[in-house]
Amino acid sequence: MTTETLARTTPEEAAIEDLIACPHCDALYLAQMPAKGGRAVCSHCHTVLIAPRTKAGKKMIALTLTVMILVVAALFFPFLDINAGGIGNSTSILDAASSFRSGYMVFLSFLVAAAIIFVPLLRTVLILYVLIPVVRDRPALPHARRAFRLSQELKPWAMAEVFAIGCAVALVKVQDLAHIGFGPAFWMFSALVILVLINDNFLCTWSVWKSLELEND
Amino acid sequence: MVCMEITRAGKRLTARDAGLVACRRCARVWPMGQARCGRCGSHLESRDTKSLQKVWAWWIAGVIAYIPANLYPMLKTNTLVSHTENTIIGGAVELAHHGSFGVAAIILIASVLIPVGKFLAIAFLAISARRGSTVPPRTRTHMFEIVEFIGRWSMIDVFVVAILSSLVQLSVVASIQPGPAAMTFALSVICTMLSAQAFDPRLIWDAVRRQQPRKTS
Ligand SMILES: [Zn+2]
Ligand SMILES: [Zn+2]
Numbered sequence A: 001m002t003t004e005t006l007a008r009t010t011p012e013e014a015a016i017e018d019l020i021a022c023p024h025c026d027a028l029y030l031a032q033m034p035a036k037g038g039r040a041v042c043s044h045c046h047t048v049l050i051a052p053r054t055k056a057g058k059k060m061i062a063l064t065l066t067v068m069i070l071v072v073a074a075l076f077f078p079f080l081d082i083n084a085g086g087i088g089n090s091t092s093i094l095d096a097a098s099s100f101r102s103g104y105m106v107f108l109s110f111l112v113a114a115a116i117i118f119v120p121l122l123r124t125v126l127i128l129y130v131l132i133p134v135v136r137d138r139p140a141l142p143h144a145r146r147a148f149r150l151s152q153e154l155k156p157w158a159m160a161e162v163f164a165i166g167c168a169v170a171l172v173k174v175q176d177l178a179h180i181g182f183g184p185a186f187w188m189f190s191a192l193v194i195l196v197l198i199n200d201n202f203l204c205t206w207s208v209w210k211s212l213e214l215e216n217d
Numbered sequence B: 001m002v003c004m005e006i007t008r009a010g011k012r013l014t015a016r017d018a019g020l021v022a023c024r025r026c027a028r029v030w031p032m033g034q035a036r037c038g039r040c041g042s043h044l045e046s047r048d049t050k051s052l053q054k055v056w057a058w059w060i061a062g063v064i065a066y067i068p069a070n071l072y073p074m075l076k077t078n079t080l081v082s083h084t085e086n087t088i089i090g091g092a093v094e095l096a097h098h099g100s101f102g103v104a105a106i107i108l109i110a111s112v113l114i115p116v117g118k119f120l121a122i123a124f125l126a127i128s129a130r131r132g133s134t135v136p137p138r139t140r141t142h143m144f145e146i147v148e149f150i151g152r153w154s155m156i157d158v159f160v161v162a163i164l165s166s167l168v169q170l171s172v173v174a175s176i177q178p179g180p181a182a183m184t185f186a187l188s189v190i191c192t193m194l195s196a197q198a199f200d201p202r203l204i205w206d207a208v209r210r211q212q213p214r215k216t217s
């Protein structure tokens, strides 16, 4: 490690708003913005603390908008179709989400719908709401911090990309039972998954919090 | 690139050592005793003392739900000639028997290896946070990060069931219905995700600091 090159300071010398604590091991640092593309890493546990990207905000907004358009479009187009012995059936993402109909299984339908549609869409809206003013150098919109916190809390529950792998597995499972065709929504959903994965790596949450802190709402 | 270290008398400090409380969501620090983060609104606690209780409560619920998930059928398939009910492992064996070894492996990894691995990893983290361990704290922090990241991927099999039950509805030719295991398996995944989220990884480092008091690196 490059410990010997580190400057040191005491907590009394530093202003409290300039300090940053590692969320995984509680080590205390004086926050310094690394160069664009660089990263500040906790020297104890190697957790990434700060990772700013060039034009991150604008890229993020463009990606997030595309995600929203794709999710909405994927809902209204046929997703997969099946044909066996002259009988056919096609299904949309909403059909898949509401396939647990009997009794207590309805709960599972709500869960699947939330994980693959509502939570990803809600996160998209929240992130746009927070980032658009930040990127345009405007004051943050009311409750921007609450919106950003909610978007971060929901992150593990947005499972669009897991659903996409599930589609691939489902296709193999029925291959000897029937002929399967891909609807337009399937390709939209595949594009969406790639975007979601890129998207999550773009956002440096600490930088966003820092810019929201300057606002007094 | 590392942020400037905070020291007192040559010793590296944690937020708690410096009389500060860190926000686990946005990494901002506040004077000890403050209840809510003034930046993101999260609840502040220097150490989540109930953390391990919550971890074990969700862990037990997750393990209990995982048992019926393996005993009851996940899928019920009706074709002109047969009626089959497949458990998670039965479904994977069936796939392998048809030559789809890759997909059988995905199912086994997502539905057996990952859940069981997570149960073991969380139990180990919770026990070693209290009793200490010869496994270095950095390795255990990485273990925690992996457990947090990987949890959602166990939902694959639930989504497969959702897709198949909505797609394969071809009257008498073939139809697929979800089995009760889909429900308990989803519950097990959710409980395990909540168990991992309840764990406060700073406890790992506290135990180490207690074992080797005031040793600086
Ligand atoms: Zn750390
Ligand atoms: Zn905070």
Ligand SMILES: [Zn+2]
Binding pocket: B094, B098
């Ligand atoms: Zn067979």
